[in-house]
Amino acid sequence: MRWIFLAVLLVSLFFEASLLQFPLVLAVVIVAAAISDLPFIFLVSVFAGFVLDGMTFRTIGSTSIFFLISLFVLATYKRKFELQSPFFIFTAIFLLGLLYNVLFGYRFGLLSSVVTAGVSTFFYILFLGRKTDSRFLS
């Protein structure tokens, strides 16, 4: 299953860097963080951030720092909220996506956050739903 996640991450990486300025990679790592073990997602998100920065001519490391802090903040809510609920996934992607768009100067920030959150949640419900457990990506 890890390979599927990495493939989806790679595709979203190339789409975000070359065509759509939507926070696609952020959405993928948030969904993965909700269903998988954190150390692995931390590691993958850092390297995905490096590649994304390299491709979009941002200062290398800036996206990785954002991803890491976002995932850590999300994980702190793991006890308080049901992290795997579609509502939480939608809210997290929308809010963090909005912040990401503002910080990295993406245009149509609100629209792209709503679209990304909506599409990601739709695919999450469709393919992963509530059947996942913490061993999903292990």
Next chain:
Amino acid sequence: MFSRQVIITFLLLLLFSFGVFFLSQKQFLGGLGFLGNAVFPLEGSLFSLSKTALKLSTDAKYQLLLTQNRQLSSQIASLKELQADNKALRDQFQTTNPAPTTLIPAAIIGAPTFLPNITFPESLIVAAGSSDGVKKGQAVVYENNLIGTITDVSSHGAKVVLITAASTSFTAKTVQTGALGVLKGTGGGEMILDNVVLSDQLQKDDSVVSDKSEPAYPSGLVVGKIISVDKKPSSLFQSASLKSLVDITRIPMVFIVKESN
């Protein structure tokens, strides 16, 4: 709350990311040239594939043909891409200003802010970098039309901010009447020629070119055509709306001017 493993991984990776961030800011990493080596060819292929796919999906006839003969269509698409590249190169090398010897051809491999038929790109990513002689601040052209400026360079890629981007501002003049003004990008693929004194004349359909007083660009490069004039007798200045003569979303490559005259 968290296991020790999670906290240690998080802190180590955060420290590592901050280290890379500061090194990158101090230009120690050189834009991570090896990343460019690996990802730019892939990025270019994906960009042209998505462009072809999005273009074809808007046309029902193409869509039908695509489903009937997918293999043949993809062959035609790649042949057409080669033809477009050849045409662009041939056209560019027939243009005398800027001189072909001062140009670096660069394929467009990304347009991050571009959504076909919805938004107009603000910037492009091109497959030519410092290893090809590209430097920050160089002008980017297509034939004798000014396209934009290089703002970031890595070893195998560069970012071009288009003249239509909201951050662009430089001196330009009209061809027929010689009216001088400040050209500003408005963001949506259009520009305005602002701060033109009322005594100067602005005409619809007049071409606007870069002025020789502008150090950032070679002079005489076509910027666009006037589509409307806004002149009020009570104002100090008049302005005109411009449209670029080049549809940036349809060209396969651009050319970077090595030296400005």
